[in-house]
Amino acid sequence: MTTPDTYRRATRGAALSMPSLRRIAVITVHTSPLAQPGTGDAGGMNVYVLQTAKELAARGVEVEIFTRATSSADPASVTAAEGVVVRNIVAGPFEGLGKTDLPSQMCPFTAAVLREEANHAPGYYDLVHSHYWLSGQVGWLARDRWSVPLVHTAHTLAAVKNASLADGDTPEPLARRAGEQQVADEADRLVVNTADERTALQHYYGADPAKIDVVAPGADLAVYHPASKHAARAALGFGANETVVTFVGRIQPLKAPDVLVRAVAEILRREPGLSLRLVIVGGHSGTAEQSYSLVRLAHQAGIADRVTFLPPQPSAQLADVYRASDLVAVPSYSESFGLVAVEAQACGTPVIAADVGGLGVAVNDGVTGTLVNGHAPGLWAQTISELIHDHDRRARYAAAAPDHASNFSWSHTADGLLRSYDRALSRTALSPVLAGADRLRSRVTDLALRRQRNNRTVERAAAQR
Structure with a gap:
């Protein structure tokens, strides 16, 4: 596997050995992986995010999960397992916001995610994996800012849900449908649960089949097994x-x-x-x-x-x-x-x-x-x-x-995700990230200019004293 640093060197024509995937940022805006499934909006996606994070961490890949805090008692970060950290981002009021209200909080949420990365040297995260369309919007911006690939899992699709509504159920809004289309277009890889979901992405969203990976979810077979x-x-x-x-x-x-x-x-x-x-x-x-x-x-x-x-x-x-x-x-x-x-x-x-x-x-x-x-x-x-x-x-x-x-099993799921990550990080699949290398160089230049301006300001202030 390769990292963004490898790609920056690759654009200069260097032939280097490929280092391992070290750390990924996982985005799950609307529901925490620590929430009890079956309550509120918590369900299978929560289980998926937490279990796959644990499996990846067990294989040496650090996972940082960004989610929205829903209580003032939520600590800024929680270690969910060795190598798995959940970061609770304050974005909007802790209570009273439903899933349909959350688009209004994407700006503060995204800003907090970007600030977390800014506390580290460039290249801290090797890849972003977003879950659900709201998270995909955040992951898209993080991908461009950090010059790393974006892998996205939709979990559910508005077009599919609207095509099979229960009596009296409310259709998914157009804003979600449009947001899903944007993420499907921008993501470097799209992970789906089944071949049927791959077909739905192609049919409803025109997704490129070459960037879709089928990875089935799993169950914790150490917990779920026959007994008396x-x-x-x-x-x-x-x-x-x-x-x-x-x-x-x-x-x-x-x-x-x-x-x-x-x-x-x-x-x-x-x-x-x-x-x-x-x-x-x-x-x-x-x-x-x-x-x-x-x-x-x-x-x-x-x-x-x-x-x-x-x-x-x-x-x-x-x-x-x-x-x-x-x-x-x-x-x-x-x-x-x-x-x-x-x-x-x-x-x-x-x-x-x-x-x-x-x-x-x-x-x-x-x-x-x-x-x-x-x-x-x-x-x-x-x-x-x-x-x-x-x-x-x-x-x-x-x-x-x-x-x-x-x-x-979740072990099988992790195998599939690592293969998808490897494809996302491969040079042939990363034309958007290669372009992102230029954006990162621009960012470094911008930071250098900002430091120069700050230094001049300090010097003027000292001269006035």
Whole structure:
């Protein structure tokens, strides 16, 4: 791998050995990797950023993660693991800003990121990796200022979400769509979760396929693995003979937990004596609680006593929820990958998932779970009911699930990211960065002129005294 210093020398025609990647800046503006997934805007992206940072640090690459502080109690920096530092940037009020309000805070956030780099010698960061379009806007400016490549992961795309909106959901704004287009055009590499997402980037944003890398996310297989179902049920207070169907995720229309409430209600209308429990694990996202109440829906459907609501769970406790479940359902309208599906399968639990986005990769249809083509509650009721009563098929799915999930470890993800970083740093992929070398030389010249002006000012002041 190569560093920006190598490129500056390369532009002078020097033939040098290539040093290793040393340090990267990771930008994740709207949600901290330290936040509990399932609360507010925290979700799979938080898990992705933190887990990949740990994997990269374990391989000797220092990772500094820049995120927006959301509390006055947030320290300026937190060591999340050896070699991983999270920097909490103060940009706007700590509370009361939703994701759609954050574009107004990009200037102070970006300024703080650039100032952090300015505390070090040029070339302190070898590469910028931004997550989500807001972060891509910051990363784009940092790339130009620091003369290093920008790698960007969108995680979700406005055009894809708007093409598959849930009833009553709000379309993503034009500003986001335009911002994503800018970042797709400017980034040196684009990392996507699946081949389908690569196709979406090309179709909706005209992205150059030559700069897109497919890198699947993973699961922490040291945490998510098969263990005693009986012990997990006892710990959670579930009945030994209950059939448990579980949803894990943010409570919002996009994730479609309401489809499951309606589906379970339909199953119980047909089979009122069935010992069936729906478990919903997660918190409300944004202002969804007022307009999207699953508690109210469960009461209206007459199944409030059959639905258990749990708050977002730390990973060790979440693993027990998966193990205690007979099925995990992922009915999302849009999903770039679906970490929940992989985590559940890693614990030996079959998955029923909507056949959208990356879920077709995360779930091996007919082997570790079932993909559902649509979101009609009746269709989901039929699919869930069939699996509930087909014990042999469910057992086959459960047996095959951990082996399938083993293909999606964070170690594999880190391997893919390092290959993408290497391409970003390669000379053939870095025409924008080579041009950036001139910008860096201009910056050094500007700093020198500024020092000269400051020295003259000091000299004049001394002469006047």
